Amino acid sequence: MLQLSWLPKPSSEWKKQFVEGMELSGNDLECWEFIRKNCQYDLSISDIRRVDKAISSIFMDGVPDGLPNAPIRLAILSSCTIGHLLSAIRVAAARRNLWIDIYTTDFGQYVHELSDASSALYAFKPDIVLFSLDSHHATASIASAKEPIVAREKFLAHLQWAWRTAREGLGATVIQQTFLPLFPTVLGNNEVRCEHSRNATITWLNDRLRHEDVLLLSVDAEVAQDGLAAWYDQMLWYRAKQEIHPMAAAMYGDMAGRLLAALRGLSKKCLVLDLDNTLWGGVIGDDGMEGIALGQGSALGEAYLAFQEYVLALKQRGVILAVCSKNTESVAKEVFEKHPEMKIRLSDIACFVANWTDKATNLRMISQTLNIGIDSLVFADDNPAERAIVRQELPMVAVPELPEDAGLYAGALARSGYFEGIRVTDDDLARSAQYQENIQRRKLAEVTTDIDAYLTNLDMTMIWNDKITPVTLPRVTQLINKTNQFNLTTIRTDEGEITHLMNDPHSVVLVMRLKDTFGDNGIISVITCQDADGNKTEKTSDLRIIRWVMSCRVLKRGVEQAAINLLAMIAAQRGKTAIIGEYRPTDRNAMVADLYERLGFSKFGEQEDGSTLWRLDIPRPDLPHHIHLEKA
Structure with missing residues (x-):
């Protein structure tokens, strides 16, 4: 079995404790939390199936009540046998707090079902379609073809047709397995x-x-690391048409699970690093600058240097870096400032915490300082005791197992998939600097007693656009899918739907970025709206907000007031007399529960689940704010 080596091993009593725990669990959400906790181990194939069986037997009626993330409907279109992979995919999704319904076509029937709008595939209405096509199927016509180049081009054209049909016919996001x-x-x-x-x-x-232009499940890259024998058995192909080896099911499932999580904006955001024996060899407080292992000249020093280079590569693609170390701060910082071989510098660290407080407390503080969810953190520490304590105290923080050999740190962190991404945007590249600038803004706020003076001193300009370019489309989609706190409805989307909205005369899409005296915050807010449908509570002259998301980095600066002023202006230009807003409560967006009320909306509806409807009549006086509006 290919091991998920970044996850801790379950105890010898795991099976017994799991069975007993399932019997003691209470309501749906308690059962789900217990199951999810037990997915955080490197489980055997039989234990993965045991967890999957528990999920299906307990939640026979579907999604557990109170699940924070919307369920995913995944269709797997395959040309070979894949039934042995489904348990691992569902368990990997549960590991990330995702509920997943899976539909599979009958053996070899994916073309027929894609082509038939009345098929069970269309009735399933998948959110995501994964094409899991085997290599025999892909090359069947090559060996005997008179013109092999034409034959392979023809197969690629077939794939492009399949992707296009899934996107346009099913409205689904497409993933292609390599x-x-x-x-x-x-x-x-x-x-x-x-x-x-x-x-x-x-x-x-x-x-x-x-x-x-298609998302990939790159199994060929994993084969390059593990060897073909770990992923494929020729005799299993002949006997059962299984291309992916059953012993690779856990790895395959996790690869799929992390990609689904990334599509839902659930990838981790911040890598928090221990220092001693994590970024360098030895203990700086005891060994001194000259005594730690770091850099050229020794195998151990080069291993730590390589890990630092990998960490900087993560930062370059948008991962926030922080430090959490039991150390004297001045001593720890001296390595960053003065060691000639140190690759990571203080300017690369968005939040630096070195003291003698327990690490769980410090991780909470880092989360608060950066204003990101604590479940966005990945904590890398060489000490197994510290890892165990953090897992116990903060189960929502990802704590990968690091191997004893420092030369293997980068590979272990890479293989964990915690920072799985879809693509890299300009905002990703600037993220670390943006968080550091935000800390400077907070420091200015702390020394300014007059809030109006503070906001004025920031000299903010909100640059807005009602058009989305190919350059901004990935960031807009990313912001909608990743934002959980300032998110009024948590309705997720994909690039295809956003493109459709842009071309829909009954829709409005607003994209806003914020600049101030400290720098460019990048795209910080997106609002999508549609003309109301004229039902009993809404009129056709109303403009309804479908999604409103905003980066928490810019809260308490009047940006929401400026945004609603802008939307009211555009609504008036479209002949609208009111804006309709909806708030759908989740376990993470309570901070915006009263947003519409604060912005002058009147409540006119409430549902049993706590959802509320709000109306703002137009025209109305602008809300006060300290932000200049500028059209891009």
């Missing part, structure tokens, strides 16, 4: 030059997939 390089070579080292070779075709296909 192809396993499982065929024996016929030319050897220069196999790619053999046009009739099936292996060369797989190499060509996988390369082309990486240049297509």
